Amino acid sequence: MNRKQQEAKKYLSQAFGLNQRIESKLNQIEELHNLAAKVTAAYSDMPKSPNRDGSRMEDTVCRIIDLESEINQDMLWLVELKKGIVRRIKAVENTELQMVLELRYLSYMRWEEIAIELGYGIDNVFRLHRKALAEIEIPETIQ
Helix, strand or coil, X not given: CCHHHXXXXXXXXXXXXXXXXXXXXXXXXXXXXXXXXXXXXXCCCCCCCCXXXXXXXXXXXXXXXXXXXXXXXXXXXXXXHHHHHHHHHHCCCCHHHHHHHHHHHCCCCCHHHHHHHHCCCHHHHHHHHHHHHHHCCCCCCCC
16 A cells, blocks of 8 residues: 555544544443442531532533533534545545445445445455545645
8 A cells, every 4th residue: 555545544544533532432421420320428427528629429420511522522523524534535536436435434334344235355345445545635734
């Protein structure tokens, strides 16, 4: 694979990485919600520590809000990134090459799945992929 193809692959793969980060943060939020649901009140006649700065529930809620804000920003970036990727894939003239790129970089399919979807052998899918990468115009901000 030549340098141009490697750069195109790096550019197109950004969406997958960002999508994975979003999924990870969503899982963290789910875990925090589960943790918050388990918090129970403790009743005691002992005075509270003056050094304690808020409750665990409050800390958990704040972490959830922060993560949700990060996810919203990541999702906006993912939408814009995918728009750019779609534009560049559509600029490839051959629809067969477009399909390989769409399945790999927008649908996040594995090579074996792409081969089955297109009815090709895996070696043929790799050949088409290399050819498609050579036709992708990479934005200058990425280069």
